[in-house]
Structure formats: structure tokens, C-alpha cells
Amino acid sequence: MVFVLIFLISLNAFSYNEDVFNKSLDWVVELSKYYEIMDEHPDLEKINRIGYSLAQNLEDKNLYSFQIVKMKEANAFALPGGFIFITSGMLDLKLSEDGLSALLAHEIIHIKNEHSLRMEKRQTLLSALSNVLILGALFGIKDEAPKSTAPPWYTVPDSKWGDLYGYETKKENIIEGTIAFSVVFQELLMQGYSREFEMESDREGTFLMAQAGYKPQGVVELLDKLKSRYYETPDLGYWRSHPYLEDRVEMASVRVQQLKEAQEKKNPLNFQKKIQEKFYLLYLQEKKEDRKKILFKIAKNSCPKGVLSFELNLRELSELEKKYLISNQIERNYEKVLKMYRKIIKNFEEDNEVAFSLKKLKDRYEKIEEEKKDCFVIFEKHFYESFPSTNYLEAYYENYKDTTENPFPLIFYGTNLLRLGNEEKGVKILVEIYNKFGIEVKEKVLEEISIFSKNMKDLNALYEASSNFKEEFVKKNFENLFLENLKRNESLLELRKFLDNYPDSPFYRFVFEKLEELANKAYIKGRAFKSVGNYQATLDIYNKILENAYDTKIAEKIRKELKEGGKL
Numbered sequence: 001m002v003f004v005l006i007f008l009i010s011l012n013a014f015s016y017n018e019d020v021f022n023k024s025l026d027w028v029v030e031l032s033k034y035y036e037i038m039d040e041h042p043d044l045e046k047i048n049r050i051g052y053s054l055a056q057n058l059e060d061k062n063l064y065s066f067q068i069v070k071m072k073e074a075n076a077f078a079l080p081g082g083f084i085f086i087t088s089g090m091l092d093l094k095l096s097e098d099g100l101s102a103l104l105a106h107e108i109i110h111i112k113n114e115h116s117l118r119m120e121k122r123q124t125l126l127s128a129l130s131n132v133l134i135l136g137a138l139f140g141i142k143d144e145a146p147k148s149t150a151p152p153w154y155t156v157p158d159s160k161w162g163d164l165y166g167y168e169t170k171k172e173n174i175i176e177g178t179i180a181f182s183v184v185f186q187e188l189l190m191q192g193y194s195r196e197f198e199m200e201s202d203r204e205g206t207f208l209m210a211q212a213g214y215k216p217q218g219v220v221e222l223l224d225k226l227k228s229r230y231y232e233t234p235d236l237g238y239w240r241s242h243p244y245l246e247d248r249v250e251m252a253s254v255r256v257q258q259l260k261e262a263q264e265k266k267n268p269l270n271f272q273k274k275i276q277e278k279f280y281l282l283y284l285q286e287k288k289e290d291r292k293k294i295l296f297k298i299a300k301n302s303c304p305k306g307v308l309s310f311e312l313n314l315r316e317l318s319e320l321e322k323k324y325l326i327s328n329q330i331e332r333n334y335e336k337v338l339k340m341y342r343k344i345i346k347n348f349e350e351d352n353e354v355a356f357s358l359k360k361l362k363d364r365y366e367k368i369e370e371e372k373k374d375c376f377v378i379f380e381k382h383f384y385e386s387f388p389s390t391n392y393l394e395a396y397y398e399n400y401k402d403t404t405e406n407p408f409p410l411i412f413y414g415t416n417l418l419r420l421g422n423e424e425k426g427v428k429i430l431v432e433i434y435n436k437f438g439i440e441v442k443e444k445v446l447e448e449i450s451i452f453s454k455n456m457k458d459l460n461a462l463y464e465a466s467s468n469f470k471e472e473f474v475k476k477n478f479e480n481l482f483l484e485n486l487k488r489n490e491s492l493l494e495l496r497k498f499l500d501n502y503p504d505s506p507f508y509r510f511v512f513e514k515l516e517e518l519a520n521k522a523y524i525k526g527r528a529f530k531s532v533g534n535y536q537a538t539l540d541i542y543n544k545i546l547e548n549a550y551d552t553k554i555a556e557k558i559r560k561e562l563k564e565g566g567k568l
């Protein structure tokens with residue numbers, strides 16, 4: 001694929017606060033190791049459109065960017081230099097565009113007015129930020145991150161704890177970095193700004209959104225929604241990082257009355273294009289791989305239309321093609337690539353600037369679709385003639401699950417996943433096949449899964465099976481297995497996952513009680529470590545509790561302890 005970005009080379013240097021920006025970017029790299037920065041969230045385009053509608057009215061030296069980070073808690077936070085993050089939990093609140101603009105405007109003002117730099121706390125945000133970098137250097141944090149979707153406590157210091165949390169233990173020095181990161185993260189997310197700064201952000205934020213054409217009532221909507229949701233747990237999420245909500249709601253209501261009708265909205269697309277060019281230029285100049293990756297992501301997400309945006313999408317596409325349209329034909333995962341083609345075609349369908357390139361892209365898409373269809377025979381033949389590899393099975397499943405009449409490779413794939421210990425995905429696939437095919441296939445699926453069920457341990461997989469297979473004896477069997485394994489379960493993470501996945505389950509209460517019990521047990525061990533001066537182990541355990549059992553009494557106790565005891 002040829003890139004046609006010659007015009008960019010003539011870009012003038014632009015001014016921004018390089019120092020602050022660079023420090024924060026390092027921190028974003030850290031963040032992205034532990035929490036997914038989402039590329040596919042349906043609200044991503046909207047967040048950027050609204051964010052830049054607001055930012056285009058400012059004349060400060062910050063390079064604003066708006067990302068969605070995968071996190072259950074409803075929250076939003078900003079880093080000096082212009083990085084703004086909204087959690088996916090915040091978007092679950094389904095705010096209107098006015099509500100979202102209130103949120104983004106508030107965060108923008110925190111950055112514009114340099115609130116984090118002006119904080120007078122002993123442990124200010126900025127010192128916490130530089131701490132993580134210093135700690136990183138001291139302990140030699142590895143550049144290689146653990147899997148990006150894994151939480152920070154994936155690696156634990158001692159094999160005993162590995163068992164306790166249901167993880168394989170790897171003794172690596174990544175752990176110190178993990179602790180440093182988590183402490184900073186708590187600092188960033190859980191410590192609010194002063195009342196003065198919060199009020200200032202609300203006040204100036206409201207004017208900013210009105211200036212950009214949003215209804216100031218959005219502020220009231222935002223605060224009301226957060227209030228109703230978090231009334232019972234005022235120490236969580238947005239409440240905690242953005243305190244004084246009661247007062248702020250009142251102030252906002254008064255202010256909204258005073259403001260005249262909102263002004264007309266101005267399309268931010270041209271501004272977005274300019275910002276995208278800046279981020280792209282930074283990406284080109286960057287030497288470090290992990291920073292480059294983030295800058296690419298930001299550049300791509302910042303603007304959905306235009307020539308450069310199209311090129312960035314193509315760049316990603318060609319990476320996918322290299323990875324999945326490999327020389328070994330029977331492992332080609334066409335669907336992984338085709339999905340991206342469909343997305344690009346949909347996004348740029350109406351974009352005249354790229355009409356010609358899009359036409360070419362569509363031709364290539366058709367060709368790959370053809371090839372996929374033609375290869376079905378080869379794929380199917382392979383299943384009967386040699387022992388299928390996991391890559392082959394995954395490719396077969398993704399390429400042909402919707403078109404094939406042959407359920408056997410699919411069943412084989414599902415049971416293969418169970419055999420490999422990926423119980424959740426295995427069950428999901430077997431349920432899919434069970435629902436799609438006739439009685440004979442259903443029986444085959446049940447027969448297969450009953451062979452594996454005895455060894456299954458994952459609560460989420462067991463519950464999924466018990467609620468999806470309709471036959472009474474199968475259902476009962478999985479329910480019993482679920483309850484047995486719940487008794488034995490020692491993984492806070494797995495329990496939390498269940499609570500998040502199945503809030504309406506009749507077993508919710510049991511699981512929550514188990515979570516409390518485990519958290520208490522872990523806390524006692526944490527205290528024991530503390531009493532002999534092993535603070536790292538204590539912090540590690542506390543972090544696990546705060547993340548996975550944040551809504552228990554013991555988590556509350558830990559928060560108090562950390563607050564009062566400073567750094568332990």
C-alpha cells in the first residue's frame with residue numbers, strides 16, 4: 001500500500017508544552033500496559049467530535065486528545081499536556097451529548113488552568129507522576145509489558161500468592177513497577193482537586209460548552225446522573241476524584257439559569273484534521289516503540305475523516321494483512337482482515353476526499369471475500385486429513401461459522417479450548433453451536449461437554465453453561481459444579497468478573513459473600529506482611545483488594561488506612 005503523505009513533510013513546527021507533554025505520554029504508556037485504551041468503542045468518534053468542538057475555542061498550548069479506557073468505574077481524568085481519558089463505565093451512563101460535553105469541558109479546564117501543577121498537596125499529582133518514572137528506573141521496569149489486558153497484579157511476588165489469586169506466578173521485577181503504577185493510579189483517580197479547582201472547572205467548563213453550542217443544562221444532567229448512581233458509595237469513582245458534588249449541582253443549576261441560549265455549533269472537522277497532522281508528525285519523529293504506538297492510536301482516533309485518517313487506517317490494515325493472510329493457507333484468518341475492511345468502507349463511504357482510494361479498497365475487499373469462499377473446501381478437507389492446529393481451528397471458526405453446514409470442526413474447536421483451559425470461550429462456542437443446529441448436533445455437544453465438565457473450574461464458564469443448556473439434568477449438573485467450585489474458589493478477580501457479568505444471577509449474593517471472605521483473608525495476610533516490614537507485599541495485596549473487591553467493607557478500611565498512614 002502506497003502512502004501519499006508528502007504534504008506533511010512541509011508541516012511547520014508547532015508550539016506545545018513539550019516537557020509536560022512528554023512526561024504525561026510516558027505515563028500513558030504505563031497506563032496502557034494495564035488498562036486497554038479502546039479503539040473500537042462505539043462512542044469513540046462522538047467523544048472526539050465533542051472534545052474538539054470544545055477545544056477548538058481555546059488558544060492554549062495543550063495538545064488535547066480524548067481516549068476511552070476500559071474500566072468499570074464511572075470516571076474521567078486528565079493528564080497535564082492535554083490527555084483526557086473517559087472510562088467505559090462512564091459511557092455506560094448513557095449521557096446525552098450535552099452531558100458528555102459538560103464532562104469533557106470540565107476535564108479540559110483542569111488541564112488548561114494547570115490544576116495538577118498548582119496542587120498544594122504534599123504528594124501532588126505531578127510528583128506522583130515523576131515518581132513512577134523514577135521508580136521505574138530504579139527497579140528496572142521491563143519495556144516488555146505483561147499482556148495489555150491483564151491487570152497490574154497479574155504477576156505476584158511469591159508463589160503462595162499466585163495460588164491465592166488463581167494465577168500462575170512469575171517472579172519478575174515487573175512487580176515493583178506494578179506497585180508504583182498502582183499507587184500513582186490511586187493518587188490520580190482517587191484524590192480530588194481542591195474545592196476551588198473543582199468549582200473553577202465547572203464554571204469555566206460551562207462557559208466553554210455554551211460557547212461551543214452545547215446546552216449548559218448538560219452539567220446538571222451529568223452531576224445528577226453521577227449522584228443517583230453513586231449515592232450509596234460516595235467513596236468511589238467520580239465522586240472521589242471530583243468531590244463536592246452536592247455544592248456543584250446547586251451552583252450549576254443557578255449558573256444554567258443565567259446563561260443565555262447556547263450558541264450555534266461549529267463543525268470541528270477541520271480542527272480535528274490539524275490536530276491529527278500534529279500527532280502524526282509526533283508519531284513519525286518518535287523513536288521509542290511504546291510511545292510510538294500510543295501516538296499512532298491518538299492520531300488515528302482524533303479524526304475520523306479525510307486523507308490522513310484514511311491512510312492511518314490503511315496502515316493498520318496492512319499490519320493485519322501481514323499477520324493474518326499468511327503463507328500457510330489453512331491458517332489464514334480472512335475474517336479478522338475483512339472486518340477491518342468493512343469498517344473502513346463504512347466510515348469513509350461518504351468522504352469525497354478519498355473516493356478514488358476507497359474504490360480500490362473495495363475491489364481488494366471483494367477479492368479477499370472470494371478467496372475466503374474458495375478456500376472453504378481446502379479448510380474442510382484439512383480437518384479430516386490431518387490433526388488440526390489451534391490456529392487452524394480458530395481461523396475455520398471465524399471464517400466459516402456463519403456459512404458452514406458442518407458443525408464438527410466447530411465442536412472440535414470448542415472442546416479443544418476447554419482442553420486448553422480457555423473455559424469461557426470454549427463454552428461460548430459450544431453454546432453457539434448448540435443453539436444453531438438441530439437435535440442430533442445438540443446431543444453431540446452435550447455429550448462432548450459432559451466429558452469435560454468434571455474438570456472445569458471457571459465460575460463464569462460454569463454459570464454460562466448452566467444458564468444456556470436447557471436440558472434440566474445438564475443445567476442441574478452445571479449448577480452443582482458452579483456451587484462446588486465457588487466454595488473452593490480463591491480468585492478475587494474471577495469473583496469480580498462474575499459479579500460484573502451477571503448482576504441478575506440468583507447466585508449474586510453468594511458470590512459477593514465469598515468475595516468479602518476472600519478479601520478479609522487477604523487483608524489479614526497483608527497486615528502480617530506490614531508488621532514485618534514487607535511493605536511491597538502489603539501494597540500488592542491491598543491493590544488487589546481495592547481493584548477487585550472495591551465495594552466491600554474491608555476495601556473501605558484499606559482506603560482509610562492508606563489515607564491516614566500516607567505511604568503506609
Ligand SMILES: [Zn+2]
Pocket residue numbers: 106110193198201241242
Ligand atoms: Zn474535576
